Amino acid sequence: MKVHFIAIGGSVMHQLAIALQQKGYEVTGSDDEIFEPALSNLRQAGILPDNIGWDPARITPGIDAVILGMHAREDNPELIRARELQLNIYSFPEYIYQESKNKTRVAVGGSHGKTTTTAMIMHVLQYSQRRFDYLVGAKLEGFNQSVNITDAPLIVCEADEYPASVIEKRPKFLFLHPQIAVLTGIAWDHINVFPTYDIYKEQFALFIRQMEPGGVLIYNSADTELNSLVAAEGRHLKLVPYTTPIHMIREGVTRVFFDEGLADLAVFGEHNLLNMHAAKLVCNELGLSDEEFLAAIASFKGAAKRLELVAKSDNSVIYRDFAHAPSKVKATMEATRQQFPHRRLIAVLELHTYSSLNADFLSQYAGAMDPADAAAVYYSKHALEIKRMPDLEPAMVREKFGRSDLQVFNDRAQLEAFLGAQDYHQANLLLMSSGTYDGLDFPSLKKLLAK
Known part of the structure; x- marks a missing residue:
């Protein structure tokens, strides 16, 4: 399998490139600027472009997939050449789906808490020695990179509502097609892309509508806007609401309770309790008990730059x-x-x-x-x-x-x-x-x- 990345230096793009190389694919790439840590990471992996800049000569008929980063513009000469050759061109999330068609797919979306909720799920799965792939937007303790693609039967993805690429303006999360999804809440953001709140909210409506009948939607029932949207659009799904779990704070430590189990947490805040409840429900859907979840979550210290x-x-x-x-x-x-x-x-x-x-x-x-x-x-x-x-x-x-x-x-x-x-x-x-x-x-x- 031969894959070429246009704009390989992106923070997540370069991680996917390394993951595919580790899977055994032939990986090449280009960019007009590459900064740290991508520069050192690509060099160490042996896939740092020889020359900075775009060169249509890199695009040949033998390439199986061209992955287009957000940094690339529509007049990019390599993109133009790939179109001339009628190669398979994918945005980042489109390609993630290509690699995970035969996996159980978990997608964590929402205006806030995506990274932390995804990280909590990953932490618990790793603690429980489950095999899984992942895509997350932050550096996490215990994980060498933020993207991993193997032959594991499961993938856990942070699902962003930002446009997929310069030629695919729809939100990234619409391309992941999860069987299990989380929506943490809706609060207007990205006004350069979604100039009104109604346009922004409609992206989440689309996400819910396109989930396959019988899919699992785990949603924050404390968010009134999200509650209304789920009620209107999610009747074809298995709906699992969540809210802030029972907890107490003593001497700066938060203790959380589920049924007969409890755990003292290394993180705090109502938003993190909500994130944790969503993560627990995902793990339950994947076959883990509350007892197993609580034993693992007690050692979760948070994602980089999240408190x-x-x-x-x-x-x-x-x-x-x-x-x-x-x-x-x-x-x-x-x-x-x-x-x-x-x-x-x-x-x-x-x-x-x-x-x-x-x-x-x-x-x-x-x-x-x-x-x-x-x-x-x-x-x-x-x-x-x-x-x-x-x-x-x-x-x-x-x-x-x-x-x-x-x-x-x-x-x-x-x-x-x-x-x-x-x-x-x-x-x-x-x-x-x-x-x-x-x-x-x-x-x-x-x-x-x-x-």
């Missing part, structure tokens, strides 16, 4: 979280506040995505930072320039968030000064972003707790 521990002392903790959309910010803030009710909360949100940097979308964040005792918003002028978006006025940002004392920075030195000026005695710091705060040195933040 990831940066530093801690006896009375302070610094967390880094991937939260960026309004619903994710609210959930992470509430979780941290509830887990440590007697500590001050210092929170910083970086506006980094197209949606979050759009002035028309910012009102969706109203009240999101209210749980914090001290709150700041950071955005990079460079990020605005790359996305060709106008500058944001700090006064306007404060107004949209509905918090007059909100600190607003667009210079990393100002942010570092703000962090250095805080009192961390009996206080937690929560840093939320899908970016890097223009290269903020996260390991060095532990010195703040030594003050």
